[in-house]
Amino acid sequence: MNAIIRPVKGTRDFYPPEMAGRVWLYQQMRQVSEQFGYQEYEGPILEPLDLYAAKSGEELVEKQSYVFQDRGGDKITLRPELTPTLARMVAQQQNQLTFPLRWWSFGPFWRYERPQKGRTREFFQWNIDLIGDPSPQADAELAAIAATFLKQVGLQPNEVQILVNDRELMDSALKTLGLTFEHRAAAFGLIDRRDKLTPEAWQTQASEAGLSPTQIDGLIALLENTGLWQQSDSLQQFFRAVEWFGVADYVRYSPTIIRGLQYYTGTVFEAWDTAGDFRALFGGGRYDNLVGAVGGRPVGAVGFAVGDLVISLLLQSLGKFPPYAGTPAEVFVTLFDEQHLEAALRLANELRAAGIKVASQYSPAKLGKQFKYASQIGARFAVVLGPDEIQRGQVAVKDLHTEEQTSLPRAELAGYLTRPNLT
Amino acid sequence: MNAIIRPVKGTRDFYPPEMAGRVWLYQQMRQVSEQFGYQEYEGPILEPLDLYAAKSGEELVEKQSYVFQDRGGDKITLRPELTPTLARMVAQQQNQLTFPLRWWSFGPFWRYERPQKGRTREFFQWNIDLIGDPSPQADAELAAIAATFLKQVGLQPNEVQILVNDRELMDSALKTLGLTFEHRAAAFGLIDRRDKLTPEAWQTQASEAGLSPTQIDGLIALLENTGLWQQSDSLQQFFRAVEWFGVADYVRYSPTIIRGLQYYTGTVFEAWDTAGDFRALFGGGRYDNLVGAVGGRPVGAVGFAVGDLVISLLLQSLGKFPPYAGTPAEVFVTLFDEQHLEAALRLANELRAAGIKVASQYSPAKLGKQFKYASQIGARFAVVLGPDEIQRGQVAVKDLHTEEQTSLPRAELAGYLTRPNLT
Numbered sequence: 121m122n123a124i125i126r127p128v129k130g131t132r133d134f135y136p137p138e139m140a141g142r143v144w145l146y147q148q149m150r151q152v153s154e155q156f157g158y159q160e161y162e163g164p165i166l167e168p169l170d171l172y173a174a175k176s177g178e179e180l181v182e183k184q185s186y187v188f189q190d191r192g193g194d195k196i197t198l199r200p201e202l203t204p205t206l207a208r209m210v211a212q213q214q215n216q217l218t219f220p221l222r223w224w225s226f227g228p229f230w231r232y233e234r235p236q237k238g239r240t241r242e243f244f245q246w247n248i249d250l251i252g253d254p255s256p257q258a259d260a261e262l263a264a265i266a267a268t269f270l271k272q273v274g275l276q277p278n279e280v281q282i283l284v285n286d287r288e289l290m291d292s293a294l295k296t297l298g299l300t301f302e303h304r305a306a307a308f309g310l311i312d313r314r315d316k317l318t319p320e321a322w323q324t325q326a327s328e329a330g331l332s333p334t335q336i337d338g339l340i341a342l343l344e345n346t347g348l349w350q351q352s353d354s355l356q357q358f359f360r361a362v363e364w365f366g367v368a369d370y371v372r373y374s375p376t377i378i379r380g381l382q383y384y385t386g387t388v389f390e391a392w393d394t395a396g397d398f399r400a401l402f403g404g405g406r407y408d409n410l411v412g413a414v415g416g417r418p419v420g421a422v423g424f425a426v427g428d429l430v431i432s433l434l435l436q437s438l439g440k441f442p443p444y445a446g447t448p449a450e451v452f453v454t455l456f457d458e459q460h461l462e463a464a465l466r467l468a469n470e471l472r473a474a475g476i477k478v479a480s481q482y483s484p485a486k487l488g489k490q491f492k493y494a495s496q497i498g499a500r501f502a503v504v505l506g507p508d509e510i511q512r513g514q515v516a517v518k519d520l521h522t523e524e525q526t527s528l529p530r531a532e533l534a535g536y537l538t539r540p541n542l543t
Numbered sequence: 544m545n546a547i548i549r550p551v552k553g554t555r556d557f558y559p560p561e562m563a564g565r566v567w568l569y570q571q572m573r574q575v576s577e578q579f580g581y582q583e584y585e586g587p588i589l590e591p592l593d594l595y596a597a598k599s600g601e602e603l604v605e606k607q608s609y610v611f612q613d614r615g616g617d618k619i620t621l622r623p624e625l626t627p628t629l630a631r632m633v634a635q636q637q638n639q640l641t642f643p644l645r646w647w648s649f650g651p652f653w654r655y656e657r658p659q660k661g662r663t664r665e666f667f668q669w670n671i672d673l674i675g676d677p678s679p680q681a682d683a684e685l686a687a688i689a690a691t692f693l694k695q696v697g698l699q700p701n702e703v704q705i706l707v708n709d710r711e712l713m714d715s716a717l718k719t720l721g722l723t724f725e726h727r728a729a730a731f732g733l734i735d736r737r738d739k740l741t742p743e744a745w746q747t748q749a750s751e752a753g754l755s756p757t758q759i760d761g762l763i764a765l766l767e768n769t770g771l772w773q774q775s776d777s778l779q780q781f782f783r784a785v786e787w788f789g790v791a792d793y794v795r796y797s798p799t800i801i802r803g804l805q806y807y808t809g810t811v812f813e814a815w816d817t818a819g820d821f822r823a824l825f826g827g828g829r830y831d832n833l834v835g836a837v838g839g840r841p842v843g844a845v846g847f848a849v850g851d852l853v854i855s856l857l858l859q860s861l862g863k864f865p866p867y868a869g870t871p872a873e874v875f876v877t878l879f880d881e882q883h884l885e886a887a888l889r890l891a892n893e894l895r896a897a898g899i900k901v902a903s904q905y906s907p908a909k910l911g912k913q914f915k916y917a918s919q920i921g922a923r924f925a926v927v928l929g930p931d932e933i934q935r936g937q938v939a940v941k942d943l944h945t946e947e948q949t950s951l952p953r954a955e956l957a958g959y960l961t962r963p964n965l966t
Binding site: 124125126127128129132133136139140142143154156158160161162163164165166168186188189190191192194198208209211212213218222223228230232242253255261414415416446447448449452461462465466478480482483493496497 | 556582585586609653888895
């Protein structure tokens with residue numbers, strides 16, 4: 121026997137229980153997206169490297185992306201994120217589309233990172249974006265969607281918080297500290313890396329970036345100034361709208377949020393578990409220059425992306441991830457013996473025609489073994505059609521939850537299996 | 544302005560209308576899969592090249608796959624098909640899984656082919672497999688699932704047919720013609736390529752493969768022998784079960800079906816449009832050695848895969864592909880003016896809380912323009928909350944289908960917008 125061929129490192133096999141979890145998340149995302157009137161779309165999984173080169177940020181493209189040459193010699197990337205694709209698609213049909221666009225998507229992405237808790241190389245992301253509405257209320261709608269999603273999957277405001285900042289506001293504040301353009305760009309990077317470094321390492325990097333001790337102290341003070349948002353008219357409008365959306369308990373200001381991607385231009389936000397046990401649950405913000413950067417006419421946009429991993433780990437740790445329900449088959453039709461194959465198949469068919477989900481046995485086996493199988497895969501009922509039952513026009517039914525066994529007229533079977541008071 | 548960055552050749556952008564079509568297909572596949580008690584799973588999109596090398600067939604791996612080296616130097620493939628992944632996953636958890644397995648999946652695949660009608664490099668496939676049941680009835684269940692799917696999407700037996708053959712039966716028949724092992728393998732390839740070549744080119748290839756004129760004549764006669772299945776006990780059982788499943792009108796024997804993939808061992812089938820306008824809609828069969836070939840213990844399996852492209856083209860050509868319905872938002876909440884932003888947002892919220900899907904306007908614009916937008920995106924209603932309405936405790940509603948405009952008490956709005964007799 122050969123060794124079993126190993127999967128590629130960092131990829132994931134979705135066996136039915138894991139897949140059910142992924143589909144459940146997708147469903148939650150769909151529900152919330154549609155509640156706010158968003159249309160589902162999807163881009164290709166392969167994109168030209170050039171698409172990311174402009175705006176996604178050096179680290180993401182050069183260090184974390186799967187890049188390869190196809191047979192025609194073109195440099196292709198397995199998409200590490202969706203926003204550049206969205207910008208490209210919008211630019212491509214800019215004259216045909218009706219703005220503003222409300223679009224959402226759920227699909228796979230790749231980053232060449234060291235696999236660890238909450239981080240695999242292949243992961244799934246919900247992307248949701250409002251394109252063509254420059255108002256702070258549009259930003260607030262995205263925060264409201266994020267909060268509605270958190271609420272819907274059962275997370276309370278004492279468990280998760282959406283932290284919001286504004287890059288323009290931070291840029292002004294850094295100017296006030298006397299930072300040049302280059303130093304401000306460096307400071308954005310420093311703010312983003314702050315929770316990944318020790319305070320000492322962070323201070324060293326700040327000095328190396330050319331910030332003076334006074335500027336570093338100013339930056340530290342800035343990152344503690346939770347009242348800074350009051351200096352921003354657009355954040356004031358944002359928080360007022362968040363209140364009207366009824367999600368103020370999930371959303372608050374934090375000067376520490378800046379985001380790593382280079383294309384953000386205004387509001388930025390991230391969701392974090394309040395216990396601090398996990399990485400950010402998701403992040404997003406306003407990016408008003410990206411459609412222009414990929415060749416379209418400039419159009420403002422705001423959106424966010426939620427990976428499937430961290431949110432799943434958090435929900436699991438809080439006991440809020442739904443348990444796996446097993447097979448979709450409500451009924452397992454057993455095989456009494458080879459002579460009753462036709463009877464069993466026709467019965468299964470009859471039940472399916474009545475809208476019941478049914479799996480069948482085809483190879484002869486002891487009934488006890490068949491009941492055990494049906495129970496293991498998670499079916500609720502097993503039915504038996506043997507010579508006695510056929511003679512009496514009946515079917516035997518075993519309820520695999522209660523272990524009760526009963527016989528009833530065949531004509532009543534479908535009704536019995538789908539009775540509404542079934543617990 | 545820069546030129547718009549072009550997508551990778553052969554990939555597809557799913558704008559909302561195209562995505563709605565893909566999601567509709569996925570839903571049909573889910574419904575049929577679940578009706579027969581199949582559980583959803585999914586494999587990674589990246590697999591080691593070795594996984595395909597053994598059994599998928601030279602052409603698929605060497606000529607049609609996207610292969611690249613990752614940053615660690617490993618040879619990685621963008622999966623061209625799912626069955627080897629399925630075999631790997633089964634082999635990996637063979638001791639924990641409860642057989643037989645009924646599994647289905649829907650996801651993206653890549654083949655490096657020349658893009659043409661019904662063939663793109665990135666495509667989607669429904670895979671459905673029954674693993675661990677060696678019976679001909681298991682094969683018939685898969686044919687029944689295929690037929691049920693065709694029926695469900697609205698295709699009639701006079702429009703599509705599932706053609707079935709058995710590789711063992713063909714192998715015996717070719718032995719009877721005096722073909723050696725090598726010649727039989729060549730003959731399988733010739734049968735598979737028959738509709739891609741002119742009769743002359745096909746004859747030439749047959750000669751070049753070493754078949755004698757008598758053997759070539761024998762092979763041609765064999766491919767016209769529609770009664771051949773009666774020589775196979777398992778095909779007899781198969782067709783009997785197909786009858787019991789109630790799908791005999793969709794399924795018939797054809798000696799011309801052999802399939803290109805090397806791992807098939809028994810029953811093979813393909814679905815074709817009867818008009819002959821398209822390539823095969825899908826194909827599948829029994830593969831009893833693949834789990835063993837990837838390192839597991841041998842276990843028999845049968846399944847098929849349906850690509851999204853050809854079936855969509857066929858449905859479109861017959862006018863059976865559902866039209867795009869537009870935004871999921873049932874209601875568009877307009878903005879009377881900036882002073883009424885809070886009122887509009889709170890109203891939208893109230894409707895969402897009542898289970899209605901709502902999109903909102905945030906930037907001031909003429910009401911006529913807002914109605915036009917709501918209508919263009921496909922919302923059914925637009926609501927207006929201006930000073931008059933607020934004073935009277937009312938909301939104005941415009942039905943965008945009938946153009947009717949009405950005013951009603953705010954408390955009655957949700958009920959009005961979701962009334963069951965809405966046409």
